[in-house]
Structure formats: structure tokens, C-alpha cells
Amino acid sequence: MTAQKDMPDGRALTKNETLVFSALEAADQPLSAYAILDRVRDRGVRAPVQVYRALDRLVASGLAHRLESLNAFVACAHPHCDARGQTAFAICERCGKVTEFADPALDGHLAAWADKADFDAHSTTVELHGLCSDCRAT
Amino acid sequence: MTAQKDMPDGRALTKNETLVFSALEAADQPLSAYAILDRVRDRGVRAPVQVYRALDRLVASGLAHRLESLNAFVACAHPHCDARGQTAFAICERCGKVTEFADPALDGHLAAWADKADFDAHSTTVELHGLCSDCRAT
DNA sequence: TGAATTGCGTTATGATATAACGTATGGTAC
DNA sequence: GTACCATACGTTATATCATAACGCAATTCA
Numbered sequence: 001m002t003a004q005k006d007m008p009d010g011r012a013l014t015k016n017e018t019l020v021f022s023a024l025e026a027a028d029q030p031l032s033a034y035a036i037l038d039r040v041r042d043r044g045v046r047a048p049v050q051v052y053r054a055l056d057r058l059v060a061s062g063l064a065h066r067l068e069s070l071n072a073f074v075a076c077a078h079p080h081c082d083a084r085g086q087t088a089f090a091i092c093e094r095c096g097k098v099t100e101f102a103d104p105a106l107d108g109h110l111a112a113w114a115d116k117a118d119f120d121a122h123s124t125t126v127e128l129h130g131l132c133s134d135c136r137a138t
Numbered sequence: 139m140t141a142q143k144d145m146p147d148g149r150a151l152t153k154n155e156t157l158v159f160s161a162l163e164a165a166d167q168p169l170s171a172y173a174i175l176d177r178v179r180d181r182g183v184r185a186p187v188q189v190y191r192a193l194d195r196l197v198a199s200g201l202a203h204r205l206e207s208l209n210a211f212v213a214c215a216h217p218h219c220d221a222r223g224q225t226a227f228a229i230c231e232r233c234g235k236v237t238e239f240a241d242p243a244l245d246g247h248l249a250a251w252a253d254k255a256d257f258d259a260h261s262t263t264v265e266l267h268g269l270c271s272d273c274r275a276t
Numbered sequence: 277t278g279a280a281t282t283g284c285g286t287t288a289t290g291a292t293a294t295a296a297c298g299t300a301t302g303g304t305a306c
Numbered sequence: 307g308t309a310c311c312a313t314a315c316g317t318t319a320t321a322t323c324a325t326a327a328c329g330c331a332a333t334t335c336a
């Protein structure tokens with residue numbers, strides 16, 4: 001009996017949500033929607049729209065994140081990401097590995113800027129591209 | 139005799155670069171590559187790839203910016219953007235207006251995080267979505 | 277029980293981006 | 307001048323990412 005993943009609101013994941021989330025968890029890199037589709041096709045998912053619908057809900061709930069600069073998705077690195085604290089990502093250009101980090105000071109700066117500019121920020125995208133420590137070494 | 143725009147390295151813009159850049163400057167919102175194409179078709183540009191090539195060079199030089207979260211492009215707000223200081227964007231979800239800002243403290247925070255994580259950042263994407271002051275008022 | 281809600285499946289299409297090829301143009305070495 | 311090189315341009319085709327529109331199935335709950 002494997003652990004059953006739940007949405008933050010308590011409800012269990014649906015069949016397609018489970019398949020898509022498992023594919024993301026199993027990957028060591030971000031996956032595009034079509035790459036996910038390739039990995040869940042043999043479990044009965046046939047069309048892109050099915051993947052996108054599952055992703056929409058996973059992202060909305062914070063269980064997965066969309067990387068805007070890659071048009072790809074990752075499972076949230078935190079066991080119970082509350083989707084509240086803004087998340088930033090460091091993406092290695094060489095190996096593709098993504099490191100998720102939440103920096104309250106960063107959030108603070110963005111909030112301060114928004115306040116000063118009278119801008120009501122609903123969401124933020126912060127993505128760094130570069131080389132991870134492993135890839136710098138080699 | 140109109141002012142001739144130059145690349146930061148001093149060379150003049152090519153024909154297609156000029157057409158694409160002018161379209162971006164004239165717009166009050168970010169434009170997708172295809173929206174740009176619509177605006178320059180009557181000046182002889184016929185295929186998406188021609189727009190993308192001009193955009194690649196404009197973005198590389200800092201005269202234009204790509205908004206990753208919109209898959210769209212804007213002219214740089216600064217007369218002579220040096221493409222060095224990282225740029226962040228506040229994007230209004232209602233009117234589409236984009237405000238470009240450079241916050242050295244923000245850069246500092248990202249640099250400090252990267253340093254701590256031993257990550258060699260080459261570029262950063264920072265995009266806020268929300269409501270601009272005009273749209274909050276109404 | 278039947279109306280509302282939510283997820284699923286299918287087909288088709290729209291929107292964004294690049295590959296691969298050849299031609300044109302402008303500079304430069306000779 | 308002309309041979310060469312580098313860069314921009316043009317054309318066609320195709321790859322990749324995302325959504326529209328429809329109907330069916332399962333669940334909830336009044």
C-alpha cells in the first residue's frame with residue numbers, strides 16, 4: 001500500500017493527476033507537457049489536453065510548478081508546498097537540473113518594489129539560468 | 139532625417155531589425171512574434187523566421203526584451219539599455235501594460251543566493267503579474 | 277431522482293518556434 | 307577587380323506548445 005498523495009485541500013488526486021504527478025516526480029529534469037504525455041500514454045492517457053488539465057490543477061494547488069522560461073513543469077520540491085510563499089528556480093543550462101528555492105528576502109524586495117510602484121502583484125516568476133555546482137566542476 | 143537607431147556595438151540596425159524594433163516601440167503592449175509579423179508584413183517581411191531572427195539579435199543586444207511568461211516581446215524602456223543590469227518586469231493582467239524596472243538590491247539578492255548555492259547565473263527572469271495602479275483605481 | 281458539478285475522452289485547431297536550404301550583400305585580402 | 311568570407315535575407319516545411327468545443331461518466335446532494 002503506497003502513500004496516497006493528496007491535494008492541499010485534502011481531496012485525493014484523480015487518476016490523471018496521479019499519473020502526471022508521478023511522471024514529474026520520477027523525472028530528474030523538467031518535463032514538457034508532451035514529454036509527460038509520452039510517459040503516461042501506456043497508462044491510458046492519449047491526448048495533450050488531458051495532460052494540460054491535470055497540470056493546471058497540480059500547478060494551481062502548488063504540487064507542481066511551471067517553468068515559464070522552458071515551457072516545462074516540475075514536481076514541487078517540498079513535501080507539502082503550500083503554494084503561498086513565492087518560489088524561485090535555478091535551472092542548469094548544461095544538465096537541466098532545477099533547484100527550487102524560496103527566499104523571503106527576495107519576496108520582500110519584490111513586495112517593496114510593488115508597493116512603491118502601486119502595483120498589486122498576484123504572482124511572480126523568478127528563474128535563473130546558469131550552471132549548477134556539479135557542472136561548473138567539470 | 140530621422141534618428142538612426144544603432145546597436146550597442148555601434149553598427150546600424152538592419153532592415154528587418156529596424157522594422158521589428160519600430161513595431162515594438164509603437165506598441166503600448168508586449169507583442170508576440172506573430173503580432174509583430176502582422177505589423178511588418180506590408181513592409182516586406184513574410185515569414186515568422188525573419189521576425190524571430192531579428193528578435194534574437196535585438197534581445198541579445200538589449201534593445202528588446204523577451205517576456206517569458208507571455209511569450210512576447212517589448213522594446214527596452216531605456217534609451218540605451220546596456221543589457222548588463224538585470225531587468226525585471228511588472229505586467230498588468232488587465233491592461234497589458236508592462237513596466238520595466240532594474241532593482242540593484244534585487245540583483246544583489248539573487249547574486250547572493252547564487253553564490254551561496256554555488257550556482258553560476260548567466261541570466262535571470264523576473265516577472266510580476268498583477269494590476270497596475272491605473273487598473274487598481276477603476 | 278434529477279440537477280449540478282467535476283473529471284474524462286475525442287477531435288480538431290490555434291499559437292509559438294525552428295530546421296534546412298539557397299540567394300544577396302557588403303567588406304577585405306590579394 | 308575578383309575571390310573569398312561573413313552576415314543577413316528569403317522560402318518552404320515542420321516541430322513544438324496549448325486550447326476550443328463537444329459529449330459522456332461519475333459523484334454529490336437537494
